[in-house]
Amino acid sequence: MRLWRNTSLEKNRMNSELAIFAARLREFIGFCGDETLAGLPPAELRQHFDTEFNALALVLFGLQYRNNLPYRKLCAARGVCPDDLTHWTQIPAVPTAAFKELELTSLAPTARTAIFHSSGTTEQKPSRHFHHVDSLATYEAALWSWFSQNCGMRNAECGVAILTPPPAQAPRSSLVHMFAVVGQKLGAPETAFLGRVAPDSVWELDFDATLRALKPLSDAGRPMLVLGTAFSFVHLLDFLAEKNVRFVLPPGSRVMETGGYKNRSRSLPKVELHALIMKFLGVSAENIICEYGMSELSSQAYEIRNSEFGIRNFQFPPWARVQIISPETSREVAAGKTGLIRVFDLANVYSVMAVQTEDLGVRRGEGFELIGRTVAAEPRGCSLMTR
Amino acid sequence: MNLPNYFYADLPPEAELTPTMLTGACQAIKRNREKHLAPRTTADLINLLGELGANWRHADFPFRKFALEQGPAATGFSRATLERGLDTFFRELTATNLEMLVAQELGHAQRLDKLSAPRAEEAVGRAALARGPELIAHIAAGNLPNPTLMSLALGLLARSAQFVKCARGTSFLPRLFAHSIYDADKKIGGCLEIAEWRGGHATLETALFAEADCVTATGSDETLADIRSRLPVTKRFLGYGHQLSFAFVASDAFAGGRLSQTVACAAADVTAWDQHGCLSPHVIYVETGGNVTPEKFAELLATELAAWELREPRAPLPAAEAAAIASRRGIYEVRAAHDPDATRHWCSEGSTAWTVVFEADARFQVSCLNRFIYVKPVKDLTQALQQAEVVRGKVSTVGLAAPEVKAGQLATQLARWGVTRVCPLGRMQSPPLTWRHDGRPALGDLVTWTDVEA
Numbered sequence: 113m114r115l116w117r118n119t120s121l122e123k124n125r126m127n128s129e130l131a132i133f134a135a136r137l138r139e140f141i142g143f144c145g146d147e148t149l150a151g152l153p154p155a156e157l158r159q160h161f162d163t164e165f166n167a168l169a170l171v172l173f174g175l176q177y178r179n180n181l182p183y184r185k186l187c188a189a190r191g192v193c194p195d196d197l198t199h200w201t202q203i204p205a206v207p208t209a210a211f212k213e214l215e216l217t218s219l220a221p222t223a224r225t226a227i228f229h230s231s232g233t234t235e236q237k238p239s240r241h242f243h244h245v246d247s248l249a250t251y252e253a254a255l256w257s258w259f260s261q262n263c264g265m266r267n268a269e270c271g272v273a274i275l276t277p278p279p280a281q282a283p284r285s286s287l288v289h290m291f292a293v294v295g296q297k298l299g300a301p302e303t304a305f306l307g308r309v310a311p312d313s314v315w316e317l318d319f320d321a322t323l324r325a326l327k328p329l330s331d332a333g334r335p336m337l338v339l340g341t342a343f344s345f346v347h348l349l350d351f352l353a354e355k356n357v358r359f360v361l362p363p364g365s366r367v368m369e370t371g372g373y374k375n376r377s378r379s380l381p382k383v384e385l386h387a388l389i390m391k392f393l394g395v396s397a398e399n400i401i402c403e404y405g406m407s408e409l410s411s412q413a414y415e416i417r418n419s420e421f422g423i424r425n426f427q428f429p430p431w432a433r434v435q436i437i438s439p440e441t442s443r444e445v446a447a448g449k450t451g452l453i454r455v456f457d458l459a460n461v462y463s464v465m466a467v468q469t470e471d472l473g474v475r476r477g478e479g480f481e482l483i484g485r486t487v488a489a490e491p492r493g494c495s496l497m498t499r
Numbered sequence: 500m501n502l503p504n505y506f507y508a509d510l511p512p513e514a515e516l517t518p519t520m521l522t523g524a525c526q527a528i529k530r531n532r533e534k535h536l537a538p539r540t541t542a543d544l545i546n547l548l549g550e551l552g553a554n555w556r557h558a559d560f561p562f563r564k565f566a567l568e569q570g571p572a573a574t575g576f577s578r579a580t581l582e583r584g585l586d587t588f589f590r591e592l593t594a595t596n597l598e599m600l601v602a603q604e605l606g607h608a609q610r611l612d613k614l615s616a617p618r619a620e621e622a623v624g625r626a627a628l629a630r631g632p633e634l635i636a637h638i639a640a641g642n643l644p645n646p647t648l649m650s651l652a653l654g655l656l657a658r659s660a661q662f663v664k665c666a667r668g669t670s671f672l673p674r675l676f677a678h679s680i681y682d683a684d685k686k687i688g689g690c691l692e693i694a695e696w697r698g699g700h701a702t703l704e705t706a707l708f709a710e711a712d713c714v715t716a717t718g719s720d721e722t723l724a725d726i727r728s729r730l731p732v733t734k735r736f737l738g739y740g741h742q743l744s745f746a747f748v749a750s751d752a753f754a755g756g757r758l759s760q761t762v763a764c765a766a767a768d769v770t771a772w773d774q775h776g777c778l779s780p781h782v783i784y785v786e787t788g789g790n791v792t793p794e795k796f797a798e799l800l801a802t803e804l805a806a807w808e809l810r811e812p813r814a815p816l817p818a819a820e821a822a823a824i825a826s827r828r829g830i831y832e833v834r835a836a837h838d839p840d841a842t843r844h845w846c847s848e849g850s851t852a853w854t855v856v857f858e859a860d861a862r863f864q865v866s867c868l869n870r871f872i873y874v875k876p877v878k879d880l881t882q883a884l885q886q887a888e889v890v891r892g893k894v895s896t897v898g899l900a901a902p903e904v905k906a907g908q909l910a911t912q913l914a915r916w917g918v919t920r921v922c923p924l925g926r927m928q929s930p931p932l933t934w935r936h937d938g939r940p941a942l943g944d945l946v947t948w949t950d951v952e953a
Contacts, residue, residue: 142924161539182837185836185837186833186837187833188836189836192835206833207826207829207830207832208834209826209829209830209833210829210830213830213834214833214837285718323927335736371685434847437825438821439818439822439824439825439826439851440816440821440822440825440849440851441849441850442825442849448817449818451599451818451822452822464733468826468829470822470826472822474817483818484819
């Protein structure tokens with residue numbers, strides 16, 4: 113009994129350290145979103161963020177190393193321990209695939225109140241990202257702050273149309289959770305989830321509901337925010353093309369698309385998708401925002417277009433960093449070279465901050481360009497497998 | 500060496516082919532075939548091909564020199580990989596082997612020349628003449644040159660005009676081989692055409708298929724199904740779908756000091772053509788109970804692959820392929836850190852040049868190739884075949900390391916299970932000329948017979 117008490121106390125102590133960290137991070141996130149920062153010289157601001165990020169990352173690594181046993185094992189196998197590190201780039205990254213096989217969390221099983229799964233085919237094990245109240249609060253603070261800064265929408269003066277199923281139907285989707293949070297934070301008078309989960313657990317769009325929702329919203333003249341996955345937009349645009357229906361969303365409306373196709377619809381090159389969105393929803397290129405995110409992360413990157421500077425490539429918020437890693441040498445590649453995207457996300461407080469994705473990207477200035485996913489990285493066979 | 504602009508594949512990449520051009524080319528090579536190739540004897544053509552085979556193995560043969568000098572840039576393979584790969588093909592291209600092939604598949608050396616019959620047939624008053632197609636269209640997959648070179652040789656034996664359609668960027672070696680044929684015999688070279696375009700170009704392919712009376716294709720099942728659906732039933736279609744291969748090392752394969760030799764043979768198979776193509780192993784099953792554990796075998800194989808990399812480096816990879824290796828390595832690193840008894844891995848340092856993964860889980864695993872090999876322990880061949888059940892019917896070659904007394908029985912078991920080729924470990928990517936490709940008679944499938952009864 114005594115042993116049990118000690119373990120439990122120890123776990124509580126550690127989790128409270130993480131909670132303290134999470135609270136501190138949320139303050140930092142709030143600080144980063146402060147509009148008055150825009151007045152500071154960019155170089156000075158960047159240096160401030162860099163210093164702060166490094167300090168926070170090293171602290172968080174120490175906490176995760178102590179609290180997250182599967183992660184510690186991996187660090188040990190690589191011969192890395194927190195005392196040796198001076199810079200966040202030295203922190204060992206965990207491949208996204210490890211989220212499928214290991215419980216990469218500092219949360220005790222009883223403390224986990226939510227779990228997000230990666231999407232994928234049913235034969236594959238999904239990635240699992242465990243959450244509880246405090247980690248969700250951090251996730252929500254992170255997603256909202258960066259979303260509102262990139263999307264430029266902060267208040268209730270818009271209608272929100274979401275092309276995914278509602279949270280009740282997709283409780284394991286971090287994306288749906290994010291969309292719900294965005295709708296809530298905007299305090300939008302009308303937030304409509306226009307998708308549903310079909311009996312075969314495929315996400316589909318409720319076309320009638322979509323027409324019913326888009327029409328009065330666009331007639332009302334209030335700006336609209338339309339959020340969805342790339343494949344949900346393809347479903348919608350194909351439907352609108354078939355019915356020969358075109359909307360012209362009111363001025364100030366925005367469209368945000370995210371994610372790949374995962375064989376859920378025909379896949380379109382991004383330019384083509386955006387051209388169709390412009391044609392059928394009547395929004396300009398500057399009002400289409402691309403998101404890059406995944407269930408293994410708590411922060412997102414956005415790509416935006418601006419009439420002044422053209423495309424601004426994907427950028428994560430100041431509490432996350434990206435490295436483009438050479439698959440050959442495992443070191444960072446030179447600017448302009450293709451490599452694997454590695455993300456250091458401080459908002460992943462209770463899981464693992466350093467995540468090695470299977471996505472290919474190229475560094476472009478402060479941001480990165482998304483090239484695509486590594487084909488069949490996961491060992492699970494190929495089309496030759498007969499079952 | 501300056502190659503003349505003789506084939507479409509010699510034109511600069513921006514040159515656009517049109518259906519009319521293709522139709523014209525097909526009709527021209529068919530006319531040339533009628534005049535110059537159809538009248539030739541089998542012995543004559545065997546002689547030509549045998550001499551070409553010998554020339555290609557000669558260090559000073561200009562086409563070989565050109566292939567080795569320009570090949571690394573054109574194909575991505577290192578010079579040493581190309582040299583070994585081309586030698587394994589041209590070593591087989593001899594007059595003796597070609598005679599053996601004709602006898603094996605057609606029953607008599609002169610079947611293509613005149614009505615003829617082996618003795619047993621003659622005794623019952625029968626004779627037969629085999630005729631090749633007028634024009635064969637080859638749709639080449641392009642990952643490796645050898646199957647295309649072999650197709651060209653077979654087509655010549657069958658006295659067919661041949662149009663080889665290569666995938667984008669893969670015509671270099673087929674083109675050089677065709678040039679070497681042209682150089683040896685201009686009239687026969689005039690019966691060949693080599694071109695490149697991205698697969699699925701319907702208008703070009705329709706023009707080609709309209710002229711050809713036989714179409715061979717290598718590629719995925721989807722590609723083959725697509726091509727077949729576009730051909731009238733009267734056209735002969737020979738499809739070679741994607742296959743894969745594995746190796747089996749018996750527990751007593753190492754006896755009598757054969758350990759290092761067995762490991763070297765395994766490395767030869769993993770490195771040949773950088774593991775591309777259907778004949779390269781994805782998995783090496785090692786039988787437990789021998790004096791070397793499967794895990795130790797994996798470790799020794801890693802050392803051998805490292806040495807191999809120094810003398811025959813793997814091709815540099817595009818980012819996506821290197822990323823596939825890096826990502827997969829990441830997964831095994833995680834598994835190894837958590838259960839080192841079940842998973843171990845060895846990787847080339849600072850590169851993706853080679854990877855060995857030892858996994859106690861014996862389920863068949865498709866490799867991401869480019870010298871990425873799985874070593875898995877099994878208690879016997881029966882267990883290996885159970886574990887490979889998922890790819891049954893798709894297995895081309897099994898490289899076998901076993902003492903002679905046991906090999907015959909293992910090979911029979913593999914044959915009954917459905918493997919179409921069993922060869923000694925170390926020779927997986929070097930099939931003999933007489934190999935029945937995917938279990939089919941390669942020359943025999945091209946011809947049409949006329950049987951004559953007395």
